[in-house]
Amino acid sequence: MSDHRTDQDVIDVLTTDHREATELIEQILASSDPEQRRDLADSLISELVRHSVAEEMYVYPAMRDHLPNGDEAVEHDTQEHKELERTMKELEGAEASEPRFVELVREVQRILADHVEDEETEQFPQLRTHLPQEELVRLKTVVEAAKKIAPTRPHPAAPNAELFHKVVGPGVGLVDRLRDKLSGRDTG
Numbered sequence: 001m002s003d004h005r006t007d008q009d010v011i012d013v014l015t016t017d018h019r020e021a022t023e024l025i026e027q028i029l030a031s032s033d034p035e036q037r038r039d040l041a042d043s044l045i046s047e048l049v050r051h052s053v054a055e056e057m058y059v060y061p062a063m064r065d066h067l068p069n070g071d072e073a074v075e076h077d078t079q080e081h082k083e084l085e086r087t088m089k090e091l092e093g094a095e096a097s098e099p100r101f102v103e104l105v106r107e108v109q110r111i112l113a114d115h116v117e118d119e120e121t122e123q124f125p126q127l128r129t130h131l132p133q134e135e136l137v138r139l140k141t142v143v144e145a146a147k148k149i150a151p152t153r154p155h156p157a158a159p160n161a162e163l164f165h166k167v168v169g170p171g172v173g174l175v176d177r178l179r180d181k182l183s184g185r186d187t188g
């Protein structure tokens, strides 16, 4: 195996997701404008649901099949995803000018930090060790395709903002609508 990889693989994609979500949280916490906070929080929710569903659909099976403690690792990660979603469901309906909103963002930050730590220090290196590079590159392709099934949350002034609102819509129920769309439970 070459020690300098030229192709991006699924681990690169998921690690970039982690960085982007972590940065979005910092931007939310640095903002004092409720409208901007709401906007960034909806983007964060949208990106994290997309990331979780992609991991569950394509990375969990690889973990179960190839990692020595795969079932255990998947079980632990599933619990973290559920905890993240519970908190994001509160956040989607929280008033951005209220102190509770910031508490919830900090809670997402804490859970995400644990998630990132576990995956980037344990599961991701193990996947790189146990899976052939071609398989990691193939998984990158399917994960990227899976993430595209739901539209990304654009800036409200962006040309495709209307599409996002029509297909997904912000506010209460955002997490469920996105998850249904991404996991194919949505028929509309």
Ligand SMILES: [Fe+2]
Residues within 6 Å of the ligand: 014, 018, 051, 055, 115, 119
């Ligand atoms: Fe992750």
Ligand SMILES: [Fe+2]
Residues within 6 Å of the ligand: 052, 055, 077, 081, 115, 119
């Ligand atoms: Fe995860």
